Amino acid sequence: MGVLSFLITLLLFASVEVASKPLMGSVDPLVLTLWRFIFGLLILVPVMLARRRRGKIKPSSMLLMAAMGVMNTFLSMSFLQLAVKHTSAARAAAIFCSNPLFVLLIASVIGWEKLGRKRLLGLILGLSGLFIVTDFYSFSLNRGTVYALLASVTFALYILVSRKASLSIDPVTVNVVSFSFGLAALGIYLAIRGIDMNPAPLFAELPSLLYLGMGVSGIAYIAFLRTIKEMGAGNASTIFLLKPAVATVLAIIFLGEAITVTFVSGLVVIGTGSWMIIKAGRS
Numbered sequence: 665m666g667v668l669s670f671l672i673t674l675l676l677f678a679s680v681e682v683a684s685k686p687l688m689g690s691v692d693p694l695v696l697t698l699w700r701f702i703f704g705l706l707i708l709v710p711v712m713l714a715r716r717r718r719g720k721i722k723p724s725s726m727l728l729m730a731a732m733g734v735m736n737t738f739l740s741m742s743f744l745q746l747a748v749k750h751t752s753a754a755r756a757a758a759i760f761c762s763n764p765l766f767v768l769l770i771a772s773v774i775g776w777e778k779l780g781r782k783r784l785l786g787l788i789l790g791l792s793g794l795f796i797v798t799d800f801y802s803f804s805l806n807r808g809t810v811y812a813l814l815a816s817v818t819f820a821l822y823i824l825v826s827r828k829a830s831l832s833i834d835p836v837t838v839n840v841v842s843f844s845f846g847l848a849a850l851g852i853y854l855a856i857r858g859i860d861m862n863p864a865p866l867f868a869e870l871p872s873l874l875y876l877g878m879g880v881s882g883i884a885y886i887a888f889l890r891t892i893k894e895m896g897a898g899n900a901s902t903i904f905l906l907k908p909a910v911a912t913v914l915a916i917i918f919l920g921e922a923i924t925v926t927f928v929s930g931l932v933v934i935g936t937g938s939w940m941i942i943k944a945g946r947s
Contacts, residue, residue: 673903677884677903679875681754715834728825743811766816
């Protein structure tokens with residue numbers, strides 16, 4: 665079951681950029697993010713109720729989950745969808761999955777973690793790969809690349825907060841509550857900006873919406889929790905190392921995206937650096 669959950673999670677997480685890219689010409693990226701997480705809750709809420717492990721949530725825990733929702737659902741996922749609109753799906757996925765580099769970088773700066781020789785080497789290697797993938801060496805960062813970097817950094821902040829949470833609450837409940845807070849923040853932002861949240865334009869692409877919502881934002885999270893339980897958090901984290909490669913293959917097959925040797929080399933360097941960081945963190 666562990667391997668099956670791993671493969672389901674990998675495929676669903678790796679396909680989010682590719683599956684949502686064709687929708688970017690007709691739907692606002694933030695509105696898509698809003699509705700895919702609403703549909704995700706249609707899967708997660710019944711699972712949460714069936715597990716009956718909610719318990720009593722303290723105000724401090726509620727505040728923490730609210731912060732997690734704002735950083736993940738509202739900020740990171742919105743930035744990721746904006747990145748998908750303004751750059752290739754493969755590049756958005758590659759940059760987003762460099763978040764282990766930013767986790768270590770931020771944690772070391774604020775004194776939560778020590779670098780160490782191996783992790784420092786992995787960080788340097790990973791940032792070098794990111795330098796290649798983003799075309800930073802050509803001084804031509806586009807909007808999509810900037811959004812992808814913002815998505816990666818905010819997701820890194822989300823990971824750091826969730827690590828420090830020490831919540832004795834069922835993980836599915838944490839996802840439901842944090843998603844709800846993130847959706848509320850996103851809805852308020854869209855209302856302030858005067859952006860129409862009507863899902864009608866999405867109905868023409870209902871299969872894609874259901875896949876992104878119930879599949880990626882619902883089933884994938886449940887499968888990921890099962891993977892962590894069956895294989896351990898360390899092995900489960902390798903999903904994010906494999907995601908860019910799988911996303912790139914999917915982008916070539918389904919979107920016809922052209923991939924350069926330079927991009928692939930940068931992808932390999934990022935993956936190697938991230939793997940070194942994760943491996944050193946386990947020891």
